[in-house]
Amino acid sequence: MNDERGGRGELKAIGYYHALVPPEWIAAHGLRPRWIAPRSLGARSRVGTSRGVCPYAGACVDAALDGAASAGVVMTTTCDQMRYAAALVEQEGRVPCFLLNVPSTWRTAEARGLYREEVERLGRFLVRRGGTAPTPAGLARVMLEYDRARSALLADRERLAARQFAESLRNVGSADAAERWDRAEGCRRQATRVAGAPEGEERIALALVGGPFVAQDRAMLDRIERAGGRIVLNAADGGERTMPAPFDRARLEADPLGELTRAYFDSIPHVFRRPNDGLYAWLGRKLAEREVRGIVFRRYVWCDLWHAELDRLRRWSPVPVLDLDVADDDRSAGARATGRIEAFLETLRRAGRPAESRFSGETGKRIEPIGERPR
Amino acid sequence: MNRPARRITLEAWGRRYDELCAAGLCEPDYGGPLARHVDDGDLRLCKLAMDDSAAALRLWNFLLTEDDRLRRARAGGARIVGTMKDLGTVPVMAYSLDDVVAFYPDGAWWIPCVMERTAGLLEIADSLGIDDSFCPVRAMLGAFVNEAHFPIPDLLTCSVGATCDDLSAIAQRLEALGHPVVWWEIPHRRRPDAGEDAVRLPGRFVAPRRQVDFVRRQLEGVAAALADLAGQSLDDERLAAGIRRANRVRRLLDELRQLAFTAAACPLPALEMLIAEMLAIHFCSDPNESIAVLEALLGEVRRRVAAGVGILPAEAVRVFWVNPVADLRVMNLLEDAGGRVCGTEYLFCHALDPIPDDLAPMEALAQMALADPMVGSPADRASRICADARRFGAEAVVISRIPGASHCAMEGAVLGAAVRQRLGIPVVEIEVPPISDAVEPALRTRLEALIETAKDHGSR
Numbered sequence: 001m002n003d004e005r006g007g008r009g010e011l012k013a014i015g016y017y018h019a020l021v022p023p024e025w026i027a028a029h030g031l032r033p034r035w036i037a038p039r040s041l042g043a044r045s046r047v048g049t050s051r052g053v054c055p056y057a058g059a060c061v062d063a064a065l066d067g068a069a070s071a072g073v074v075m076t077t078t079c080d081q082m083r084y085a086a087a088l089v090e091q092e093g094r095v096p097c098f099l100l101n102v103p104s105t106w107r108t109a110e111a112r113g114l115y116r117e118e119v120e121r122l123g124r125f126l127v128r129r130g131g132t133a134p135t136p137a138g139l140a141r142v143m144l145e146y147d148r149a150r151s152a153l154l155a156d157r158e159r160l161a162a163r164q165f166a167e168s169l170r171n172v173g174s175a176d177a178a179e180r181w182d183r184a185e186g187c188r189r190q191a192t193r194v195a196g197a198p199e200g201e202e203r204i205a206l207a208l209v210g211g212p213f214v215a216q217d218r219a220m221l222d223r224i225e226r227a228g229g230r231i232v233l234n235a236a237d238g239g240e241r242t243m244p245a246p247f248d249r250a251r252l253e254a255d256p257l258g259e260l261t262r263a264y265f266d267s268i269p270h271v272f273r274r275p276n277d278g279l280y281a282w283l284g285r286k287l288a289e290r291e292v293r294g295i296v297f298r299r300y301v302w303c304d305l306w307h308a309e310l311d312r313l314r315r316w317s318p319v320p321v322l323d324l325d326v327a328d329d330d331r332s333a334g335a336r337a338t339g340r341i342e343a344f345l346e347t348l349r350r351a352g353r354p355a356e357s358r359f360s361g362e363t364g365k366r367i368e369p370i371g372e373r374p375r
Numbered sequence: 376m377n378r379p380a381r382r383i384t385l386e387a388w389g390r391r392y393d394e395l396c397a398a399g400l401c402e403p404d405y406g407g408p409l410a411r412h413v414d415d416g417d418l419r420l421c422k423l424a425m426d427d428s429a430a431a432l433r434l435w436n437f438l439l440t441e442d443d444r445l446r447r448a449r450a451g452g453a454r455i456v457g458t459m460k461d462l463g464t465v466p467v468m469a470y471s472l473d474d475v476v477a478f479y480p481d482g483a484w485w486i487p488c489v490m491e492r493t494a495g496l497l498e499i500a501d502s503l504g505i506d507d508s509f510c511p512v513r514a515m516l517g518a519f520v521n522e523a524h525f526p527i528p529d530l531l532t533c534s535v536g537a538t539c540d541d542l543s544a545i546a547q548r549l550e551a552l553g554h555p556v557v558w559w560e561i562p563h564r565r566r567p568d569a570g571e572d573a574v575r576l577p578g579r580f581v582a583p584r585r586q587v588d589f590v591r592r593q594l595e596g597v598a599a600a601l602a603d604l605a606g607q608s609l610d611d612e613r614l615a616a617g618i619r620r621a622n623r624v625r626r627l628l629d630e631l632r633q634l635a636f637t638a639a640a641c642p643l644p645a646l647e648m649l650i651a652e653m654l655a656i657h658f659c660s661d662p663n664e665s666i667a668v669l670e671a672l673l674g675e676v677r678r679r680v681a682a683g684v685g686i687l688p689a690e691a692v693r694v695f696w697v698n699p700v701a702d703l704r705v706m707n708l709l710e711d712a713g714g715r716v717c718g719t720e721y722l723f724c725h726a727l728d729p730i731p732d733d734l735a736p737m738e739a740l741a742q743m744a745l746a747d748p749m750v751g752s753p754a755d756r757a758s759r760i761c762a763d764a765r766r767f768g769a770e771a772v773v774i775s776r777i778p779g780a781s782h783c784a785m786e787g788a789v790l791g792a793a794v795r796q797r798l799g800i801p802v803v804e805i806e807v808p809p810i811s812d813a814v815e816p817a818l819r820t821r822l823e824a825l826i827e828t829a830k831d832h833g834s835r
Contacts, residue, residue: 051806052776052784077563080540080781087752087789104535104543105560110592114562117585124568274535274543274558275550304509304781308544311504312551 011176012130015069017060017212018076019242020102022264023173025119028142029131031071035173037238038063040216041328054302055328057081059214064089064097072096072129074122078272079305098125104274106265115265116257140256146172147247149180157240162221162231166213166239204348205291207233209283209313210298210324211306217326220337224296227342228349232290235283236298242268271305279309280316287319294320294348296341301327320348380679380686382424382644382710385409391427400429403664405440412439418491422812424707426647426686430671437659437668438650439489441478442524444660448476449526454604457528459515459556460542463621463656463726464744465532468598470662471617472605479657480531481542483515483524487809488702494523497809503548510541510780511701511809519549530604531556532597537563537750540781557600559593561744562586564751576746577728579762580755591741598737614736620662622729627669628655629727634676636717636767640685642676645706645716649699652719655726686710692829693717695769697760697790701777702811705818709773712822713830718767720760724748753786757793764798771829772798773822776806801828 011032016023023033038059060082064073073095075086086099101118103111127133134142149172157165172180206229208221213236224231235241244260245267251259269278286292295317299306307325314321322344324337383391392400392408409432413420417439425431449455456477458465469477486494488511496517497507503520505513518524533546533556550556564582567573572584602609631651635643651672658665679685687710694709695718709716725746731739748756764772772794776783787804794802803825805818 052779052781054784057785077537080538080543081784083537083563084753084782084785084789087754088785090752091754091789091792099563099565101536101563101565103560103562105558108596110589111560114560114589121568272543274533274547275556276547277551302508302779302781302784304540304544304779307508308505308548312548314504 012071013069014072014074014126014129014131015064016074016076017082018078018100018102019173019238019244019268020076020078020115020264020270021074021100021122022119022244022260024139024143024146025122025260026074026126026131027146027176028134028139029123029126030134031126031129031131032176033174034069035170035238036060036063036068036073037170037213037215038068040214041326052302054079054081054300055326056212056214056300056303057085061085061088065092065094067095070095072098072125074098074100074125076100076102078102078270079303081302096125096129098122102265102272104272106273106278112261112265116261119257119261136256139260140252143247143252143256143260145180149175150243151246154240154243158232162208162225162234163218166218166221166234169240169243170238202349203228203230204345205230205232205293207231207235207283207287207290207292207295208239208298209235209295210237211300211303212237213298220298220334220341223338224341224345227338227345229294229296229341229345231296233286233292235286237270241279241282241286242270244268271309276309287317292319293353294322294344296322296324296344298324298326301325320344320351378684380642380684381427382686382707383427384424385413385420388425388427388432392432395429395432402436403433403667405436405443406433407436409435409439415439416490416493418493419489419703419810422704423646424644424710426644428675430668430675431643431647433671434647434650434668437661437664441482441660445476445478445525448660454530455526455528456601456604457525457531458657459531459533459546460538461532461534461656462723462747462749464534464594464740465597465601466657467617467621467730467740468594468609468614469601470620470658471613472601472607472609475601475605476660477657478525478528478660480515480518480525480528481512482653482657483518484510484512484701484809485703486514486518486524487511488704491810494521496521496524505545505548508779509545510539510777512542512780513545514809516545516548519552519554527554530600532559532600533557534559534561534744536560539749541779557597559597560589561593561747561750562589564745564747564755574742576725576742577731578725578746578748579759580746580748580751582742582745587738587741587745590744591737594737594741594744611736614740615732618730618732618736618739620666622732623666624655624658624662624669625727625729627666627673628652629729631669631673631676632719632727634673634680638676638680638685640679640683640689641687641691641715642679642685643672644686645696645710646703647672648716648719649703649706649721652721652723652727653699656723687715688713691715692826692833693768693770694825694829695719695760695764695767695772696721696775697772698722698775698777698783700775700807701809702807704815705775705805705807705811708811708815708819709822712819713826714771714822718763718769720748720756720763722749724759724763749782753782753789754793756786757790760790761793761797764794764800769798769800770833771800771825772802773825774802774804776804778806778808801825801832 015036026033041055089097244263269282457480466477496514499517500513567583694714699721
């Protein structure tokens with residue numbers, strides 16, 4: 001196994017797959033976090049072709065076993081298939097695997113305490129993998145660096161193409177401390193209007209909702225924007241929705257790990273949360289704020305958590321929802337998705353702007369927010 | 376009298392019922408001929424081969440009248456608790472209270488099989504976007520919507536965390552449809568770190584002390600909700616009594632399994648054993664009657680074993696079965712193919728282990744909940760399967776996949792590899808839909824091939 005080499009140092013890479021894994025915690029241990037986006041869905045996957053296997057989970061197994069981060073990988077209990085995927089990676093024994101237990105319930109101090117304990121346990125794993133436990137001040141410093149990088153990206157969100165924004169977010173989550181700010185700045189400098197967007201044509205504001213992307217799939221973001229859409233809200237896993245809340249300086253100084261827990265566990269609305277009404281509360285605010293006219297809902301076949309929400313989202317959403325199910329790398333599937341996106345945009349264009357929206361839950365009850373993300 | 380035991384069809388059961396009545400059969404109030412359930416829509420009975428004993432008759436009647444029992448309880452003023460994704464923990468707590476009846480809504484997953492899809496539950500689930508990429512437990516969603524199979528509970532609990540996504544996602548939809556849920560967290564059971572305070576759980580697993588404490592506090596929250604519903608305190612004394620009763624069920628099942636799985640001639644069919652085991656997790660809405668049903672079944676098995684009477688040829692290949700089947704008929708298929716079930720892990724082996732009675736009751740229940748084979752690594756589960764398969768002398772293993780179930784997609788690789796490596800016996804993975812008629816030839820072929828392979832393996 002080859003150690004992952006950073007561009008300017010020899011930091012060991014620790015891979016992870018989920019937004020509830022704080023990269024600043026890994027970086028504060030002197031290791032390089034790597035937010036792994038599997039290159040593609042595993043058409044030749046070890047497990048990905050089995051019936052019932054989520055192709056993303058299968059691709060994550062492959063990426064881990066192929067040495068995407070040789071010092072270790074962090075997987076999470078945020079979905080059942082990833083929990084089992086971790087067992088497969090452990091069984092193979094090629095790369096150390098840490099399974100971070102992220103509670104599904106979130107409204108109790110007990111659940112928050114469990115998450116914090118798990119992050120601490122992750123810290124001990126990182127030390128075993130060659131890291132050094134950070135001092136509180138050291139952790140706070142790294143957290144602020146990440147916070148600045150994320151804020152810079154958010155400030156430039158509107159100037160960035162959807163793909164650039166998505167990739168920059170992932171880059172920030174994959175960079176060591178020295179690189180983070182540079183990457184965000186580089187992204188700012190490269191920001192251009194969306195390549196290939198039709199001249200003079202009305203651009204339809206869209207939200208992207210659903211599961212995580214593999215690297216190859218980010219081309220879909222370009223396709224949407226070339227077809228005349230504009231993704232004003234990336235609410236997919238790994239997008240804006242799963243960014244941690246900005247850190248509070250006072251709390252950060254008093255208890256950095258507590259603030260890390262708050263910013264991640266208390267603040268990221270997610271489909272696996274029970275209950276997950278916070279996801280809808282967040283979406284409700286953002287859809288209205290960004291004047292979204294349509295939702296592209298992207299889910300993997302066999303992903304129960306997102307799939308089950310599709311019907312509920314459709315009933316709840318004041319704007320149309322396009323369902324894109326993703327099974328594998330089949331080229332024809334990509335072409336079919338493009339055709340569906342184009343038709344969706346055409347429909348929205350003809351429909352014109354909707355009347356004032358009503359955002360309510362499936363039962364009409366008021367949806368309580370999971371946590372505010374003041375920005 | 377050494378009357379031969381047999382598996383018989385529903386039609387034959389009509390004649391057998393008359394014989395039993397003529398011989399003075401005494402039945403509980405839910406008794407009667409099995410054919411009446413077909414009139415109620417339980418069409419699958421017509422395709423099953425069932426044990427011909429009075430004890431089996433009572434078991435079937437008990438199973439197929441749960442709906443009536445729940446409605447009577449509601450009419451009688453009892454509070455009804457639905458315990459979702461709960462394999463033997465919260466029902467013990469609920470039944471420790473007076474006038475509280477708990478049931479297992481997930482059990483609706485067998486309705487499409489038993490009623491041969493005439494109930495329309497899967498179609499209702501489809502209409503809510505929960506299609507056949509989900510586990511057949513999606514039938515539960517339909518049952519909540521049409522309210523035709525169980526009364527809407529007064530309290531609904533659901534464990535989440537290290538549980539299957541299918542049920543978690545469906546339970547979330549239920550809540551969004553206006554059925555409030557008391558969620559409680561069951562963390563993924565991990566191995567204790569070096570030097571970490573650890574607890575040996577009932578069964579063979581070990582967990583960190585802090586995880587046990589966490590689950591105990593979660594259960595205390597559930598207990599508070601139950602006590603609030605019942606207007607009674609769920610104190611240790613009540614809980615200890617509830618645990619003793621649950622242990623009575625478990626001890627009966629333990630002896631039943633021991634006899635049925637190890638007797639030279641198989642004394643009870645796999646189908647009835649499957650249903651009997653299910654009583655451990657939710658008591659079919661009546662713990663005392665569960666005990667009576669199991670006592671009758673055990674009495675029959677003891678008689679048969681003593682008399683050397685079996686329902687299958689002595690040379691039947693001994694098969695360990697993993698996961699419950701969505702279509703009950705497949706248990707018949709195995710026996711038709713020349714196999715007999717000699718051990719099981721139907722996702723809840725922990726619910727068959729006695730609950731420790733020398734611990735504080737809530738601590739004991741927390742340990743039981745964490746001992747669930749499904750909340751830990753499949754490697755842990757594989758170790759229990761291998762140990763039990765070895766104990767019962769299994770010659771082959773069937774891993775039965777539940778279509779669409781999130782855990783089944785990957786676990787087969789882990790379980791199968793462990794069995795082959797540690798036991799060196801043949802393993803086959805099959806997938807069983809709620810109605811398997813269309814794939815029956817393929818299933819039959821796979822099971823026959825397994826039996827032949829096991830025979831060949833055993834003769835070498």
